[in-house]
Amino acid sequence: MSRVRATFNKASAKYDDSAFIQNEISARLAEKLNVISINPKTIIDLGSGTGFLSEKAVKAFPDATLICIDFAQQSLLSNVHNLKVCANAYQLPFTDNSIDFIVSNLMMQWCPDLKTLLDECFRVLKPGGLFLFSTFGPDTLKELKRSWSAVDSNPHVNEFTDMHDIGDQMLQSGFHSPVMEMERLTLTYDKVIDLMHDLKGIGAQTVHNRSKSLTGKTKFNKMIEMYESYRKNDKLPATYEVIYGHAWKQEKRFGAISLDN
Numbered sequence: 030m031s032r033v034r035a036t037f038n039k040a041s042a043k044y045d046d047s048a049f050i051q052n053e054i055s056a057r058l059a060e061k062l063n064v065i066s067i068n069p070k071t072i073i074d075l076g077s078g079t080g081f082l083s084e085k086a087v088k089a090f091p092d093a094t095l096i097c098i099d100f101a102q103q104s105l106l107s108n109v110h111n112l113k114v115c116a117n118a119y120q121l122p123f124t125d126n127s128i129d130f131i132v133s134n135l136m137m138q139w140c141p142d143l144k145t146l147l148d149e150c151f152r153v154l155k156p157g158g159l160f161l162f163s164t165f166g167p168d169t170l171k172e173l174k175r176s177w178s179a180v181d182s183n184p185h186v187n188e189f190t191d192m193h194d195i196g197d198q199m200l201q202s203g204f205h206s207p208v209m210e211m212e213r214l215t216l217t218y219d220k221v222i223d224l225m226h227d228l229k230g231i232g233a234q235t236v237h238n239r240s241k242s243l244t245g246k247t248k249f250n251k252m253i254e255m256y257e258s259y260r261k262n263d264k265l266p267a268t269y270e271v272i273y274g275h276a277w278k279q280e281k282r283f284g285a286i287s288l289d290n
Contacts, residue, residue, distance in 0.1 A: 076136025
């Protein structure tokens with residue numbers, strides 16, 4: 030996790046310049062804020078980064094207190110909102126049952142320990158609280174994955190969790206009736222190197238369990254050659270499988286007591 034933090038800190042200064050997909054998905058996730066039935070007093074933007082979703086949450090719930098959480102302190106410096114906390118999503122600095130609403134845009138995929146993340150979100154939410162998120166699914170950057178797989182067997186692109194597995198883990202963590210949706214978005218590029226620059230610009234070139242051996246120029250050029258097979262209409266596609274989900278922490282209910290005379 031420390032390597033991921035360092036990468037995002039390094040990318041934070043120019044993050045917004047490369048984060049088209051992150052901004053677009055935050056806008057799509059924010060549309061759901063206007064139709065959910067919740068009137069929160071406290072909101073956490075978990076993995077807030079530079080604040081794409083934060084500003085939209087403030088507009089949707091102007092009377093709520095918004096707390097921006099990110100483990101990359103440099104990203105928080107670029108976030109204009111006042112309440113900012115540098116913290117690990119696995120260890121949120123809040124008491125049990127204290128938060129009404131957690132929103133999270135494209136952070137979950139950087140947390141390989143999904144159980145700990147969801148257990149922690151469930152812990153801090155109040156009964157009746159809501160967790161709303163977006164994340165990437167397994168088909169994200171499939172063209173890049175397949176191009177690298179033709180070169181060697183080392184991991185060059187992160188593997189992302191299937192939405193059904195996320196839903197199952199939410200149930201195991203105690204959430205009630207998770208709702209999952211998926212869509213595919215495609216960005217196009219003139220050159221593979223432009224995609225690589227964008228991934229580096231948002232800190233997304235960091236790969237869990239990456240081999241420590243360096244990738245040589247010959248392998249890199251072969252990957253680019255393989256990627257060229259996807260070119261259509263003089264453009265190279267980069268697919269993103271986007272998962273949206275939400276689930277409630279069910280309110281405590283007490284059964285009625287019947288007294289027989």
